[in-house]
Amino acid sequence: MLPIIAAGQAQLASSDSALSDHVRLTPTPGHTPDHFAVELGKGETVAVLTGDLIHSPLQARYPEISMRADYDQAASAVTRRKFLECHCDTGRLMCTAHFPSPPPATSPGGATASASCRPAAEAGAAGPGIARLPAPAGGARRMRIGIIGCGVAGSVLAERLLRAPGITVEAYDRLPPDAVEDSGTGLNVGPNAMKALRLHLPARHDAVRAASLPWTRWFIDLASGRRLFDLPLAEVAEDAGIRLRWSELYRLLRAPVAGITRFGLELVAIEEDAVGRLVPVLQAADGARLRPRGYDLLVAGDGRYSALRALAAGPTTPSFHGIAMTRLLVPEAADCPYDDYGQWFNGNARLLSYRLPGGAAYIAGGFPLAAPEAEIPPEARTAAFQRALYTPETGAACPAVAWMVERLAAGVDSIHWARLQEAPLQRTAGAGRVLFLGDAAHAMVPTLGQGATQAIEDGIVAGAVLARGGGAEDVAAWRDTRVGFVRRFSLEATDTMFPGADPVAGSLAKREPEFLAKLRRLYTDVPRPEEFSQ
Template sequence: MRIAIIGTGVAGSLVAEMLAGQPGFSVRAFDRLAAGEESEAGTGLNVGPNAMKALRLYLPERHDAVRAASLPWTRWFIDTAAGERLADIDLLGVAEEPGIRLRWSELYRVLRAPVAHLTRHSARFEALEEAAGGKLRPIFRGPDGELFDDGDFDLLIGCDGRYSRLREITDGTVTPRFFGVALTRLLVPDARDCPFDEYGQWFNGHARLLAFPLPGGAAYIAGSVPLPSPDAEVPAAYRAPGYQPALYEPADAAPCPAVAWMCAKLRAMPEQIHWARLQESPLLRHTMQGRVILLGDAAQGMVPTLGQGATQAVEDAVLTGAVLRAGGGAARIAALRDPRVEWVRRLSVAASDTMLRADPVAGSRAKGKEPFLSMLKQLYTYIPDSI
């Protein structure tokens, strides 16, 4: 079977590694970025214990390499902006191993290295042609602007992100669902004076900060603030220096040291803040009668509340690789992955309650108790050990 993988992010790199060198498979991967361009990619992220378990079961060498490039994620605490502790979750009480914290660029570096020899870079996917015998021929545009192809393929695996061109061509434009929350992310390169050492969240009303240190002395800060309506764009006023950090500072008390530190960084680095909106997109696992399989954000863009975007991409990739190696196809992958992904998506939206309409204090306290802890355990441990 000749397989083309479109996009070598998290899912694309891992599924390529799962299939490379396996009897009966010939794999080619294509990425729109130039080789090495991932060195500037993104900011920071946390990857859940469930992704690490999936790697440990199916790609143990990659598990060890990712673990070595990251810091462990062992705690999740939630405070008010004034410093009152609302919840403190020991991840090892609900998972079999820690999650991880690292920069996107480091994750890409570790995942892409084993499949570099299979990958053609600077190849932007443009179009799709149906060839003889039910095969598909993807058309790419190279760095010189010229169109090219690499022949016919039996299967295309789309791993080209939330705005997947492959999904758009084969199933139409995706209409996302918005929740009325503006999101920000900021990488602080020098965070040696950071007053916290684990994954934390801080609430001032429905405005929330989320932050954690990263390897090499950096830190990641993510913010979320309500928008006027669910479909509202981010107003220009929100982007003005000083506007956003002021939303996280309590009016009737001094901010705790962590919030004061983060707000100072937000005020000092307004041009480095990246903006987005809280959203999810409909789940779609395959198109073209199963000749196109979608993984990661291309299949299931989800809210980032529980850090399951990249995490579910890892699950997608290793389990899809295992199914294909066992002789299964798109229907088996959908049956294995879609119920799990839908459950994770519902849980992630439910866990966003404190950024939406629920009381942030009561909602945060509930996350440190049952039944939420049992749901976290199911999230972090339910990975099949065989296909």
């Protein structure tokens, strides 16, 4: 090795690497921090050199058993289970370094995905320490699902399918595991998402709620302080919503599926294998490309600018609504004069704000542009513009608005800018082999806080449908009517921000029975687990 290093020819592999089309390195940490398995071959004719990933046939039946010599016994157990779920029932050769020769016996059956792995003698392998992973009798095989983008919907779906019988699930995300987009901003998650988590993933519900502040109220004021609307959410919801940072939500949702997720890999192309399954082509930061085995279903959970949707369904043309949107996190907000979810109007310019865990506050602004397709003018990105935008022309601003205006002016260089937009709903592509979830399927206006909320609903429902043997079109049948209603209602609730609208009359109308009935439908119309077994 030293002459290779001295000649500058050594290449260090720290992620999935492809040495050629027939030799790939796959991280399998646990026995050592940077342990790798080696895949040899292409398509379905593949052998896998396990190294120190597995030391005994007993670990094929009980992957949670780890060696005393493992650097990280918990990590090695997670890696081993992920490895077995990925490779069992595929007809591949598993070349083990430490199994006894000849193999002692057939691995016993059981509930884990490794139950069908058989040692070399019974599988007809050529030599000691080589085990073939056969397909089950009768031609049945596990459904392989690959998730592109481990955001909200992707993480929820992956957890929902982790232990689903007959399904192998793997996830890929373009960001490193410690990097989260929008990590500095906050969000509110609606009561309907919390109900879905409570019914279907109770442990995840409890973890998310414990890390959040409750969202129990929605009020609307004028910038002068006049109250127009004040609604306890308990009147229209069965569960309280939550308030937290994006980064914390990502951390909590990704935690249970970290063992099946490969980070730092960007989708750059889609190919087909010999039997028509989709093979994602993934590229690491160093330019190395990975081609996993084919998937029966690829799921897009990679957000509003989904690479999978662009590749599978073509470019998406968003609809703009002529409203500029701003977001600002105030990390130190001990003197914030309000707590729960509130909105304040100065004409059609609107502020939305609430406190976050850890003493922070989140401020979102919005104001009309000159035309639906208009860009945000440069002068809007100044402290003077922000002060004038939300300060009443006559009279003083109320304490809440005065506090927000000062924070916007002081933090104008840290404001995140966007334009209010939505994308056409598309659920499937590729003859049902591609499924779109969350913003990849139906990016919508954020007025009622339903972006991440509907992504959670998507992940929950898609998981329930796929776990019972359904496909992408079945998910569409369950979700698209509901999503259509949410999109229309969210845009309808934005009425007070459009030029010429009356924010006073529009806010007062939100106390009318028709609006409250729609809000109740939004917050409570979540399917229960037993509905998927009918």
